[in-house]
Amino acid sequence: MSPRRPSSLSWGIPTVGARPRRRRLDPSLDRAIQAAVLEVLAEVGYPGLTMDAVATTAGVSKATIYRRWPSKADLLVSVIDTASDETLVVPDSGSLRDDLVVLLSSLAGVLAGPGGSASRALLGVMNQEPALEAAFRRGPMARWAEAFVTVLERAVARGELAPSGVTSLPAEAGPAIFLLRWMISGMEIDGGLAVAVVDEVMMPLLRRL
Known part of the structure; x- marks a missing residue:
C-alpha cells in the first residue's frame, strides 16, 4: 500500500473546489445603512421603505445592502436589534x-x-x-x-x-x-x-x- 499523502489543506493549500475567503465587510457601511433605514422609515413609513430608498439615502448600491441582508425583513431585524x-x-x-x-x-x-x-x-x-x-x-x-x-x-x-x-x-x-x-x-x-x-x-x- 502506498503511503497516505497529506491533504492539501494540511500544507496550507486550499483543496480543489474550496470557496475563496470572503472579504470582510466594512462595519461603517453597516451603520450607515441602518441609519438610512431609520431615516426612510421616519419620512415615508413602512410602505415606502424599499431597498432603493435605503441605498439612495445611505449612498451605497443595493448590492452592498444585499451582501449583508438578503431581505428587507432581515435588514429591519438588524436595525431593531442594534x-x-x-x-x-x-x-x-x-x-x-x-x-x-x-x-x-x-x-x-x-x-x-x-x-x-x-x-x-x-x-x-x-x-x-x-x-x-x-x-x-x-x-x-x-x-x-x-x-x-x-x-x-x-x-x-x-x-x-x-x-x-x-x-x-x-x-x-x-x-x-x-x-x-x-x-x-x-x-x-x-x-x-x-x-x-x-x-x-x-x-x-x-x-x-
Missing part, C-alpha cells in the same frame, strides 16, 4: 427613585427620536411580519423590561422595595403611561414627565406593597 443595544444603559445610583427617573427619561428620548418614529411605523405591520415582531420582542422590549427588572431587584436587595414589587402592576405603570402617550394620544413625553410619573405614580404605589 438600536436596542446602543441606546440603553441601566443606571445604578443607589436610589430606586433616581434610577426609575433615569430609565424613563432615557425611554422618553428614544421614543421621541428617530428610533421612536421608526418603531411606530413598524408596529402597524408587525402582525404581517412575524420576523419583525419576534425581533421587536426579543430586542427592544426584552432589553427595556430587563433594565427595569434589574433596577427593581437592586432596590429589593437594598431593602427599598418588597420582593413582590419586581413583577407588580405598579412597576409597569410608568412605562405603560409613556407608551400610551407615545402610541395613542400623541402627548409630549420628556424628562419632566418621567419625574412626575415616578414621584406621583410609581413610587407611591410601590411603597404600598
Whole structure:
C-alpha cells in the first residue's frame, strides 16, 4: 500500500473546489445603512421603505445592502436589534427613585427620536411580519423590561422595595403611561414627565406593597 499523502489543506493549500475567503465587510457601511433605514422609515413609513430608498439615502448600491441582508425583513431585524443595544444603559445610583427617573427619561428620548418614529411605523405591520415582531420582542422590549427588572431587584436587595414589587402592576405603570402617550394620544413625553410619573405614580404605589 502506498503511503497516505497529506491533504492539501494540511500544507496550507486550499483543496480543489474550496470557496475563496470572503472579504470582510466594512462595519461603517453597516451603520450607515441602518441609519438610512431609520431615516426612510421616519419620512415615508413602512410602505415606502424599499431597498432603493435605503441605498439612495445611505449612498451605497443595493448590492452592498444585499451582501449583508438578503431581505428587507432581515435588514429591519438588524436595525431593531442594534438600536436596542446602543441606546440603553441601566443606571445604578443607589436610589430606586433616581434610577426609575433615569430609565424613563432615557425611554422618553428614544421614543421621541428617530428610533421612536421608526418603531411606530413598524408596529402597524408587525402582525404581517412575524420576523419583525419576534425581533421587536426579543430586542427592544426584552432589553427595556430587563433594565427595569434589574433596577427593581437592586432596590429589593437594598431593602427599598418588597420582593413582590419586581413583577407588580405598579412597576409597569410608568412605562405603560409613556407608551400610551407615545402610541395613542400623541402627548409630549420628556424628562419632566418621567419625574412626575415616578414621584406621583410609581413610587407611591410601590411603597404600598
